[in-house]
Every structure is written in structure tokens, then in C-alpha cells.
Amino acid sequence: MTRLTRRALALGLAALPLPALAARPAIAPLTADDRALVDKASAYLQGLTEAKGRFVQTDARGTTTQGTVYLKRPGKARFAYEAPSGLLVVADGANVSVADSRLKTFDRYPLMATPLSIFLARQIKLDKGVVISDVTRLADGFTITARDGKKQAEGQITLTFSNSPMALIGWTVSDAQGQATRIRLTGLERASGLAPTLFVLNDPRPKSVGRARM
Structure with missing residues (x-):
């Protein structure tokens, strides 16, 4: 797999240049039941x-x-991939860093240029600054598809929730071409006192290595 492909697939976090989405179809207004689910999801994520x-x-x-995920709002996340992947993705509150120990590469992007900023925000209001394009009911939960209303992040994210218990169980990040990266969460539980060092990722390469981004 090429460096560009691996970087683009790192949880859909990489803010790669994408075509403009000016031709998006009109979005139907949410029903009262849809809004109730959006409010429920917002309260849970908050x-x-x-x-x-x-x-x-x-x-x-x-x-x-697969790997281990740590979340700490606002703005922080860590996705530690298991071997043989070699990927480590860290959001530090301002930027998303992607280190690949196999390819010996390191890239950094503004957090606000990624769809994941939608649910890592300080104040989660899925009806404020976010365009909800779809709410779908499942047999044991529901999904909410959203994109950045300010258009700082291209593509969209679909969050999947279970009903009993109410929980975030995954998401799908789709780019403008419809290419999707899916994340399924297992055993996600509330935590406390996560070490601040989990959300720090500096360029591990020697200073002599060129650091120009693609």
C-alpha cells in the first residue's frame, strides 16, 4: 500500500484535497422524531x-x-493500531498527527479539517454548525449522518449508536468520492484520569530526515 493510500485511510482523518461539493442534493428537513434522536445523541456525546x-x-x-482507542473531549483522541499496521493517530486538541513506523512517515493536519471534530468538540450541538443529512433507525439503534456546516472539513461522518444501553458503537467517514472508512467500537467505556501523554505525538524521525508533507 502506498504512503498516500495509508495516510488517507488512517481513520479518514487525513485532510486530503477533495473536489468541491457544491452539487450536494437538497436535504429534507428533520422530523420531530429525528430531532429527538439528534438531541439524545448530542446529550450522550456531551x-x-x-x-x-x-x-x-x-x-x-x-x-x-484493529487497536485501542482513547477519547478525551474536547478535541483529544488516540488510535493505537496493532502490528503489523505501524500506524499511530493522535488528536491533541488542535491538530491530528499520523505516524507510520513502517513507512517512517509523519503527517499533521488541523483537527477542524477532519470530520471527527464534530464529536470531539467542546460543546456538542449536532444541530448547530453541523448539517444533518440523514437519521436512520436500526433494529437496535440509530445512525446520524453529518457534515461540517462551515465547510472546513470535506466529506461526512455517520455516527452509529445503540439504544440499550445508549452508546456510540462506531462511525463511517466518507470522502467526496464516496470512499468509506468504517470504525466499529467494542467495549467502549467511560474512563477518568487518562494520562495527558496519551494525546501528545511528536515527529519521531531524526531531524536529518526530510519532513516535507505530500
Whole structure:
């Protein structure tokens, strides 16, 4: 897999240049029941200040990888992939850093240029500054599809929740071409006192290595 492909598939976090989405179809207004689910999801995410669990990622090619995830709102997350992936993705509150120990690469992007900023925000209001394009009911939960209303982040994210218990169980990040990266969460539980060092990722390469980004 090329560096560009691996970088683009790192949880859909990489803010790669994408075509403008000016031709988006009109979005139907949310029903009262839809808004109730959006409010329910917003309240849950607002209360999810610290959490940890496991994740399984499936990319557009069907390749799966897994690892451990840590979340600390506002703005912080850590996705530690298991071998042989070699990827480590860290959001520090301002930027998202992607280190690849196999390819010996390091890239950094503004957090606000990624769809994940939607649910890592300090104040989560899924009806404020976010465009909700779809709310779908499932047999045991529901999904909410959203994109950045300010258009700082291209693509969209679909958050998946379970009803009993109410929990975030995954998400799908789609780019402008429809390529999707899916994350399934298992054992996500609230945590407290997560070490600040979990959310710090500096360029691990020697200073002599060129650091120009693609």
C-alpha cells in the first residue's frame, strides 16, 4: 500500500484535497422524531468526556485493522493500531498527527479539517454548525449522518449508536468520492484520569530526515 493510500485511510482523518461539493442534493428537513434522536445523541456525546475501548477499522478495500482507542473531549483522541499496521493517530486538541513506523512517515493536519471534530468538540450541538443529512433507525439503534456546516472539513461522518444501553458503537467517514472508512467500537467505556501523554505525538524521525508533507 502506498504512503498516500495509508495516510488517507488512517481513520479518514487525513485532510486530503477533495473536489468541491457544491452539487450536494437538497436535504429534507428533520422530523420531530429525528430531532429527538439528534438531541439524545448530542446529550450522550456531551457526557462522554473520557473513554477507552477497542476498535476495528475496515477500509474501502475491505482490509481490516484493529487497536485501542482513547477519547478525551474536547478535541483529544488516540488510535493505537496493532502490528503489523505501524500506524499511530493522535488528536491533541488542535491538530491530528499520523505516524507510520513502517513507512517512517509523519503527517499533521488541523483537527477542524477532519470530520471527527464534530464529536470531539467542546460543546456538542449536532444541530448547530453541523448539517444533518440523514437519521436512520436500526433494529437496535440509530445512525446520524453529518457534515461540517462551515465547510472546513470535506466529506461526512455517520455516527452509529445503540439504544440499550445508549452508546456510540462506531462511525463511517466518507470522502467526496464516496470512499468509506468504517470504525466499529467494542467495549467502549467511560474512563477518568487518562494520562495527558496519551494525546501528545511528536515527529519521531531524526531531524536529518526530510519532513516535507505530500
